[in-house]
Amino acid sequence: MTLPLAITTAFLITLTTIPVIIKIVKSLDLLDRPDKRKIHSVSTPSLGGIGIFAGIILALLISISFSDLASQKYFLGGIILIFLLGVRDDLSSLLAQHKLVVQIFASFLVVFFGGIKIEGFNGLFGVESFPWILDELFTIFVIVVMTNAFNLIDGIDGLAGSIALVISAFLGWAAFQSGSMIEASIAFSISGAALGFLLYNWYPSKIFMGDTGSMVFGFMLTALMINFLTTPSPPSVIESPVATSLSLFVIPVYDTLRVFLIRFFTGRHPLAPDRNHIHHVLLKLGLNHAQSTLSLITYNTIIISLTVAFQGIGELWLMLFMVLITVSIGAILDRKVIRRESRRLAKIIPPEIELSKTHTSV
Template identity: 40%
Template sequence: MFQFSTIIIAFFIGLIVTPVIIKIIKRTNILDVPGGRKIHKEAIPSMGGIGIILAFFCGLLITMSWEQWEGVRFLMMGVGVMFLLGLRDDMVELTAMQKLLGQLLAICLVVVMGDIRVSSFYGFLGIEELPIWLSYSLTVFTIIGLTNAFNLVDGLDGLAGTLSLISFLFLGGWFLAAGFSTYGMIALACSGGVLAFMVYNWHPAKIFMGDTGSLTLGFVLAVLSVFFVEANGAMLSEAHSMRFNAPITAGLALVLVSCFDTLRVMVKRVRRGKPPMAADKSHVHHFLLRSGFRHDQVALILGGIKFTFLCLIISTSHYSDNVLLPLVLGTVVGLCLTLDAVTLRKVKKIARQSPGVLSLDTPREMDYKNTEKRPELKEEPA
């Protein structure tokens, strides 16, 4: 039971420090100014991830033993590197290459030194143990992709917090029940920090998490998802009540929305002849926002979709990846196409119903038109 106190401690620490961070950022004038792809209408403090990570580390310092810290030291070092990278990027925008090198450093600490990696496909498509070079390469690629996909989904008030909270709560409960208490406490500490942050980030937001939060949380979520897959794979030879027979599909469900939204956007950009990493407003949350939904409604819709898929994975945990993965992928693709079609139709309908700019007559234009229609008064000769 003491392990569950991690989420409570992290929550109250985050609840206390976040208002202080908001005041400090406002005084130093480090604000996220609207414009370009940014959809907020006024300058908002960013770098709210400072409060999340501070709550995360403080919660673990109070509840974890020295032996537990020793066991996850490389993961914690990676979290520290990713936090500093995001903080630097929020203060002085880094180049894509600088960000990639920083991410590779953090990931190599976890994958190479901490030995958290995808080592097998556990019978999916008949593939078992992976060669060591492929294991390292695949894990590094996966964590980079998932980290940046989560970073891209942080586009609305409360959205990144909602999606990550669902995953961290699930992981925290599963790790503790399955006997991986250290990783369970890490997931619960993230849950507490995110929950406290959402008090101030829910629409209308008083603070954004920035890259300080989204890169770090995306990294932790990606690493814990990889460990979750490996832990389930190790249980396949055991009769464990918490085992998922489809570890790859179960791990995918934890990052479903951000992962598929990023892939969907990249495919659409390539089809239009644009670079896949070009910035635009074609993410699913942008479409839903233009369809008339508020920030909080979009967060709840996408959070509900993620929660539904997690429930599906739990209820079908006895199926293997060979059955479940094609089913989930097909369902997601169908859902993406349906969502695209519905939201596009709704956006077009709203555009048709909105009056055009040229059709709006200003009072000055009305006066001018009325003046034109008046008959001219001619002076009569004296």
Template identity: 35%
Template sequence: MSKLEIQLGLSFLWAFLVALFAVPSIIYVAHLKNMLDTPNARTVHESLTPRLGGVAVFAGFMSALTIFAPLHIRNGIQELLAGCIVLFFVGLKDDLVSISVSKKFVGQLLATGIVMIMADVRITSFQGILGINELPIGISYAFTFFAIVGITNAINLIDGLDGLAGSIVLIICATFGYYFFRYGGPEFQSYVFVAVCVIGGLLGFLRYNFHKANIFMGDTGSLVCGFIVSILTIQFIEMGLKVGQPFGSSAPSVAVGVLFVPLFDTLRVFIVRMMAGRSPFSPDKNHVHHRILAMGFQQIGTVLLLGLLNILVILFVINFAYLGNTLLIITLIAFSLLLSVFLGVYHSRAERQRVAS
């Protein structure tokens, strides 16, 4: 076993144990101080439940990464940690007292600016998508900002069932982490520590988050996890450009496939809301997990189904990366449309049957 593998194993174990042993204390304090999430018309849970599970994930991730990762290498990880700290406190305040969307956006703007400007973490090329390769620096910054904020909020929005967001983030980080480990080289291999520390923290948290959950991730966890996933995505795409890992110029479309479930859910629900004449940020029960629950699935079955869907799409884009970005993205869009039509038709039938009865 190499030194790197030992360090990764210790990173995982540290993050896992910190989160595992932190959660019960957080649950106890949350109940003691009445810091609980109250069920409402949009939520699935039926009892008062703490929302501070992200504190345990953050503690495990941050402590493991700062102890075991090679932070002396200037590759953006220090700036990633700084951005995570900003979003941690934004999410923590929202979980405790609730804050406006605009204040959340300011926090995301600050965290994104730190990694883009201070570490120059950005998407520099479309790698042939729509015939576009290298991006002008202004467009590069603008598109990177859109990507980071979009992915961060996609993970935040999918956090609607016990274990769902944690499971999806775990699958995504495991996929990116594997390729950073195998093909990252000196510039990108350090990001496997980021992935492994997130996985460890999430597994410790998920011990208490699967149905019936004793604690939720909350914005504290979903914003931080979403931000980390967005940076891993950008670095994965850039690794394809600079290192030439197995997917080469197909890295952007492979990355979209790895993020399929959260991206599909976010884009679909935004379109549905706007078509109904509402704000895309107005909360409702139109998420894909709500539609699957309406089909008669239980929470655990819904989480497993969406996790399996994400894994199958990942396997598809990995095995058919040779088709190139254009064909892969067209295929993913076509599949998304078919899935949306299926969910819409089933929902309409269910509504008619409910009204008729």
């Protein structure tokens, strides 16, 4: 009974609070206005993450006993810190290093005091367990990176919320199959909040989740993924938890690595905003927000399904398969964008003009 209660409560609270947030944000003129690095053309309310956070927290208070919640106090404390950081950043942008300090501290709470940590790779690459302290430091690194990776994919209507819905639904199912009811309630609370928010965030969006929502989603889902990765009794169909975890986050992981490499090889700052994300690529190919989101979510779902279906081939082969197919599809899309841009420039600058320029310079 607690799981349906969790998802229903989170859905209804988020659904009913978002219109209030939209009204308040508009009255205070706290709108996300278009600029050269943003792709929306209309000033839109942000701070939708407040509704998401309210839905998740109230769902947990209703569906989980206080004694069980007490055992999650450091995890909840970390979520609250990330939420406050997101609100502060949405109201007035913070420097990246300031955000990083708070994210590291929130991760420190859940790792060193909450006991959420990656202790090894289940034998992948010969790593069964990490030496002392390295497991804590590596886990903090993973949480911080994935929290920001989730923030980076929140670039078009519906994308971050849809990915959160897919990941949380899978992790909720896995936790339920493992008998981890607290984690299942948390995961399904995220699902309910994501679904309620998507009704207002689907193209054309009435509100954005902002850093508040994307960082809360990223932080919570990464912590749940680590619990899934380290559970002593995973679902019987899961033989490769590392590869399965990667399949859940394949979109944000690929997108983050992709944009960082592009910025590195073009001599730009790794944290400098741009329009090189995978969703920007799809938009450049002529898809709208809804079509781009559906394409990426479909791909994510297919990768998860194939990973679960072929668990028996082993962690390494599954990961190699994911990397190969994801990078290959990304390269094909990039090539299409380059060709499309070349054709566009050819129409703007006819060949005879280029030829005359060449003769003049000679």
